[in-house]
Amino acid sequence: MNTTEQRPDLDWPEGYPRTAPSEREPYPGNITLGHREAFESIDEELSRWGALLQRVEFAAPAYVNDSRIPHKSSDPDDPGVVAYFRREDDHADEGYAIACDRWDSLRDNARAIALYARRKRLAERCGVTTADSEFETARLPPGDEDAASSDVIAVEPEPDRDPHEVLGVAEGAPDPVVKGAFRELVKEAHGDQGGSEKWDVGELKQARDELLD
Structure with missing residues (x-):
């Protein structure tokens, strides 16, 4: 029984800076989550931030019963991950995205996205900024899908x-x-x-x- 579905190459924004393959490295923090848990944590952190995850993009086969998670044996040449989401109180056409290709594995880039959302939520909790301005950092412009991709925010989390x-x-x-x-x-x-x-x-x-x- 086929447990995966094929995915096309990662739809990264055209002209948007990418991390050179030679500069990618393992995430230097202590990530003890497994592959599936790292991807599930994206949805968990976005939900706590008041957001609804719409889809997760990656250049690898996904599980048929969960298209947001690449198969655990996947090791694509492009390990980038993009999470598209919207706020719970916004219209369906209001979109946001967070992307990361800094690290050398799908798991590490997925976890980096979740940690980025977590830091934004904690910043709001301690009154550093407003929820609106935090969400604005990941807002996608209106228009077709290609145009929307142009303002995806790339995550490069600090190790310490x-x-x-x-x-x-x-x-x-x-x-x-x-x-x-x-x-x-x-x-x-x-x-x-x-x-x-x-x-x-x-x-x-x-x-x-x-x-x-």
Whole structure:
């Protein structure tokens, strides 16, 4: 039984800068998620950000029963991933996208997209900016599909994140605020509380310890 469906080459925006194959490398952070979980995390993080995932693009065969996930044995020459989505309260023709081809595997680029959405959500939580301006960074212009692709945002996440950003607290936040933010995020990350991000607890602990030192 055929469990995959063939995909065309990745539809990356024409003329948009790409990472040269020779410059791609493994993601330097601690990604402990498996292949499927990394792609599922895109939908999870976008949902928490108040967005609806519409489709995920990649240059590899996808599972027939889940077109948003490439087959785990896929190792395409082009590992780029693009997530197209819209806000829950927008019209269907209002589109946004986040793309990443910085890393050398589909899994790492998919996870980078999810982490980018997560950082945007945390920035909004601590009052750094408004939700509208955060979403604007990924807005697609109106028009046909080719035109829409021209403003896709490419993600190049930093390997070492600032501990304030990780916990979503302002610089100079007092210890009780740091500890409270840590407890809240651990509850969200812990599988026993209905979360699915056990891989993230180590990063949260490291950020807490750095800020409390």
